[in-house]
Amino acid sequence: MIIMVLKLLLLLLATDRPARDLAVKLFPPRPAQGQLVVVQVEGAEPGDRVSGIFAGRKLRFFIDERVRVRAVSAVSWKQKPGDASLVVTVQPPKGDPIIQGVAVLVLGRRFEEQKLSVDPKYVRPPKSVRARLKRERAAMRRIWRAQPSERQWRGSFVWPRKDEICSTFGARRMFNHKLESRHFGVDIDGKTGDPVRAVGAGRVVMVADRYYAGGTVVIDHGLRLFSLYFHLSELLVKTGDPVEKGRLIGKVGKSGRVTGPHLHLGTRIEGLSFDPLSLLEFDFEGGAARP
Numbered sequence: 001m002i003i004m005v006l007k008l009l010l011l012l013l014a015t016d017r018p019a020r021d022l023a024v025k026l027f028p029p030r031p032a033q034g035q036l037v038v039v040q041v042e043g044a045e046p047g048d049r050v051s052g053i054f055a056g057r058k059l060r061f062f063i064d065e066r067v068r069v070r071a072v073s074a075v076s077w078k079q080k081p082g083d084a085s086l087v088v089t090v091q092p093p094k095g096d097p098i099i100q101g102v103a104v105l106v107l108g109r110r111f112e113e114q115k116l117s118v119d120p121k122y123v124r125p126p127k128s129v130r131a132r133l134k135r136e137r138a139a140m141r142r143i144w145r146a147q148p149s150e151r152q153w154r155g156s157f158v159w160p161r162k163d164e165i166c167s168t169f170g171a172r173r174m175f176n177h178k179l180e181s182r183h184f185g186v187d188i189d190g191k192t193g194d195p196v197r198a199v200g201a202g203r204v205v206m207v208a209d210r211y212y213a214g215g216t217v218v219i220d221h222g223l224r225l226f227s228l229y230f231h232l233s234e235l236l237v238k239t240g241d242p243v244e245k246g247r248l249i250g251k252v253g254k255s256g257r258v259t260g261p262h263l264h265l266g267t268r269i270e271g272l273s274f275d276p277l278s279l280l281e282f283d284f285e286g287g288a289a290r291p
C-alpha cells in the first residue's frame, strides 16, 4: 500500500515527464530447451543502464546496428518446460529503477538418442591421460570465467560449413554400451580437409590438440558468447588472432573421440552450452528498428 502511494506521488511529481512505457520482447517468444533467446527492451532512453537476469543467468545488453537494446541468452537443455523467470531493470541517470518481470514459457523438446562405437580409450581413458584431461578442463573453465570482452559479432551468424547434420544438440549418447553422455553441439558432416570457417567475428582464445575434442579452435565473439570447433585436422589460426565472419580457421578432421570425419560445432553463452543451430538460424538483422 505504501509503495502504491509512493508510486502515485512520484507520478504526480513527474508531471513534466511522460510515464515511461517499457516493453520487454523475446525472440523466439516461446523458446525451447537448449535454444538461443534474444531479449529486446523497448522504451529505454540514452543514458539508461539496462541489466537483467534470465533463468538465473546474467544478461549483457548491447545496442545493435538498428539501435535496438538487446541481449543474447539461452535456455538450458535442463530447464523444466513451463515458466522461467526474466527480470529486466532499467536504471535512468536519475531516479528509481524501472523493474519489469516477465514469465517466459519454455517449451519441452525431445532429444535424439544415439548408440556409438569408438576406440575404448575414449570410454575408459588410461590413467596416463588423467593429468592431461584435468589440465584441459581447467583451460576451458578459464575461458568461460574470464572477464567478458566487447561485442565483436555484427549481424547474423554464418554456417562454418554447409553440409548435413549428422548429430543434433542435446542427443543422449551411449558409447560402446558403457558410457552415457550428452552431445553439447551439432555434428556437421564433411571429409577430412574440407574448409571450416568462423561463424562470426571475434578473437581466437584457444587453439589446442585436446584428448576428446581433438584439434580445437575456440572463438570469443564478445559478451561471453563463444563458438567451438572440434576434431579439426588442421588449425589455421593462432590464439589471439582477430577473425572476421567467414574466415577460414581450420580443416575438417577426425581427431579425438569420433566415429569418422566431421565438424563438431559448439556454442556457449555465459558458460551455458546451447544449440548452435538456433544461433546460426537467428536473423539478427531482421525485425523492426527502434522507432
Ligand SMILES: [Zn+2]
Binding pocket: 167, 183, 185, 186, 187, 263, 264, 265
Ligand atoms: Zn559432436
